[in-house]
Amino acid sequence: MLLRGSITNIRRFTMVSSKSILSQFNNKDLLQTKSYVNGKWEKSGDNKTFTVKNPALAGNDGELIAEVISATSEDFNNAVTIATTAFKDFKKTTPRYRSDLLRKLYDLLIENQQDLAKIIVLENGKPLADALGEVKYGASFCQWFAEEAPRIHGDIIPSGIPGSRILSIKQPVGVCGILTPWNFPLAMITRKLAAAIAAGCTAVIKPPPETPLASLALAHLIQEAGFPPGVVNILPTDRTPEIGKLMCEHPLINKISFTGSTGVGKLLMNQSSSTLKKLSFELGGNAPFIVFADADIDKAVEGAFAAKFRSSGQTCVCANRFYIHESVYDEFVENFVAKVKKVVKLGNGLDPETTHGPLIHGRSLKKVQDHVKDAVSKGATVLTGGEARPDIGQYFHELTVLGGVTQDMHIANEETFGPVAGLIKYKNDDELIQFVNDTSVGLAGYFYTKDISNLFKFAEEINVGMLGVNTGLISEAALPFGGIKESGFGREGSKYGMDEYMTIKSVVIGGNA
Numbered sequence: 001m002l003l004r005g006s007i008t009n010i011r012r013f014t015m016v017s018s019k020s021i022l023s024q025f026n027n028k029d030l031l032q033t034k035s036y037v038n039g040k041w042e043k044s045g046d047n048k049t050f051t052v053k054n055p056a057l058a059g060n061d062g063e064l065i066a067e068v069i070s071a072t073s074e075d076f077n078n079a080v081t082i083a084t085t086a087f088k089d090f091k092k093t094t095p096r097y098r099s100d101l102l103r104k105l106y107d108l109l110i111e112n113q114q115d116l117a118k119i120i121v122l123e124n125g126k127p128l129a130d131a132l133g134e135v136k137y138g139a140s141f142c143q144w145f146a147e148e149a150p151r152i153h154g155d156i157i158p159s160g161i162p163g164s165r166i167l168s169i170k171q172p173v174g175v176c177g178i179l180t181p182w183n184f185p186l187a188m189i190t191r192k193l194a195a196a197i198a199a200g201c202t203a204v205i206k207p208p209p210e211t212p213l214a215s216l217a218l219a220h221l222i223q224e225a226g227f228p229p230g231v232v233n234i235l236p237t238d239r240t241p242e243i244g245k246l247m248c249e250h251p252l253i254n255k256i257s258f259t260g261s262t263g264v265g266k267l268l269m270n271q272s273s274s275t276l277k278k279l280s281f282e283l284g285g286n287a288p289f290i291v292f293a294d295a296d297i298d299k300a301v302e303g304a305f306a307a308k309f310r311s312s313g314q315t316c317v318c319a320n321r322f323y324i325h326e327s328v329y330d331e332f333v334e335n336f337v338a339k340v341k342k343v344v345k346l347g348n349g350l351d352p353e354t355t356h357g358p359l360i361h362g363r364s365l366k367k368v369q370d371h372v373k374d375a376v377s378k379g380a381t382v383l384t385g386g387e388a389r390p391d392i393g394q395y396f397h398e399l400t401v402l403g404g405v406t407q408d409m410h411i412a413n414e415e416t417f418g419p420v421a422g423l424i425k426y427k428n429d430d431e432l433i434q435f436v437n438d439t440s441v442g443l444a445g446y447f448y449t450k451d452i453s454n455l456f457k458f459a460e461e462i463n464v465g466m467l468g469v470n471t472g473l474i475s476e477a478a479l480p481f482g483g484i485k486e487s488g489f490g491r492e493g494s495k496y497g498m499d500e501y502m503t504i505k506s507v508v509i510g511g512n513a
């Protein structure tokens with residue numbers, strides 16, 4: 001049944017998780033269940049809905065969070081037409097105007113951070129502190145691109161033709177199709193959208209079916225911030241493959257930005273070939289984490305914990321395989337396992353004591369279990385964890401450390417996207433580089449060393465888009481975020497992020513002799 005009034009929505013939203021959550025919301029208008037199109041809330045063309053569930057409560061009473069409309073192909077076609085019309089005026093707005101819109105949105109995100117974080121906890125499962133971190137991270141892209149918008153500069157280029165000058169100007173690419181994943185329900189949208197808006201583009205956004213509520217809360221704040229109708233359109237749907245194809249093939253969409261798996265990225269790239277769209281894809285990784293013989297082991301342990309277990313291992317930059325020099329292997333293992341045993345409390349993200357939440361769905365849990373099983377069958381040892389925790393909830397898995405991992409195990413070759421650290425002992429630099437680069441993807445990597453000569457040698461040798469040296473946390477708005485190889489292309493955030501949403505036009509002016 002389609003829910004119509006916002007009051008009904010709020011009751012529905014909270015009734016099923018816990019009554020106390022309702023009383024904690026300061027801004028109940030954040031709870032929306034319809035599409036945001038042309039500045040208005042719209043139902044689905046065929047009245048269908050889908051349910052959003054709390055992964056921490058999977059299979060229990062109270063797992064249902066909300067019933068959200070499922071936008072149809074016709075709804076998306078309509079939104080694209082609206083975004084195309086809105087683009088005609090929006091592309092002519094001044095960068096300062098767009099900067100002010102983004103600044104206002106930043107302020108509203110920060111003002112509403114507590115409520116937004118609770119929405120993220122409910123639909124994604126991450127602990128409240130992580131969700132608060134995500135809201136600030138997401139808001140920081142609005143702040144960053146508010147600052148970048150007024151600095152879009154072209155060039156005047158000397159020409160080889162006498163009397164000519166070349167002028168290059170940067171222009172917004174047009175209507176952007178934005179497809180985002182569930183692991184950062186808010187920040188993966190703002191990282192793309194804020195750059196698009198700063199450039200003068202309009203957008204049609206398909207949030208993931210697992211976590212549409214944060215995106216609809218964002219839509220409400222976009223409305224509050226005074227964005228012109230039609231500039232940002234956000235449509236929840238569970239018809240993912242159908243809508244993904246529609247967006248990639250749509251002749252009025254000029255750009256697709258996607259974050260998700262490499263497999264889906266390849267499909268979307270194929271689908272986009274018929275219209276040769278501008279693309280930026282941020283896909284899967286298989287991040288190595290290296291501990292050199294001279295590393296500060298205490299700091300490496302802290303960094304490894306952060307790089308591996310943030311969001312229970314469900315970020316694209318999470319460390320996936322650990323290479324530890326044989327001379328420090330035992331010391332690192334002892335300290336790392338002790339740290340995991342000491343700090344972890346699995347549970348519902350709204351419980352202040354919870355340090356780690358569930359996996360997002362059964363498929364993710366199964367992949368984690370398969371990787372553990374495969375590694376153990378090939379000789380790895382479970383040093384801590386190793387088991388699913390159905391006693392806590394259907395999708396919970398212990399933070400797990402495996403010792404004696406080797407290159408032939410699945411965990412060394414494919415992204416687990418879950419809370420398992422596989423530790424590999426290496427002997428020398430040549431072997432290390434061969435292991436580290438023996439993968440089809442290249443998103444992030446990490447290493448710990450005190451030797452400055454290691455820094456340049458390995459920063460240049462390791463085939464990834466982003467490296468953390470003596471740190472396990474790299475993400476921020478200033479970082480050019482993106483990968484190489486099958487981890488995708490394009491950079492988000494940073495001074496380069498807006499280039500993904502602009503084209504360069506060259507104007508040759510003759511008669512200047």
Ligand SMILES: NC(=O)c1ccc[n+]([C@@H]2O[C@H](COP(=O)([O-])OP(=O)(O)OC[C@H]3O[C@@H](n4cnc5c(N)ncnc54)[C@H](O)[C@@H]3O)[C@@H](O)[C@H]2O)c1
Nearest residue numbers: 180181182183208240241244260261264282283284316417
């Ligand atoms: N890079 C990232 O931040 C990121 C985020 C989520 C998942 N992943 C990867 O995905 C794997 C599993 O997660 P998943 O099962 O949700 O991944 P997935 O690739 O199936 O989905 C990722 C996102 O793509 C969307 N999607 C899926 N099929 C699509 C299609 N045909 N057209 C358009 N969009 C489509 C999904 O709604 C989701 O939001 C993980 O192991 C990880 O490798 C990566």
Ligand SMILES: O=CCCC(=O)O
Nearest residue numbers: 183314315316317475
């Ligand atoms: O998972 C993808 C994004 C992770 C991050 O921005 O740190």
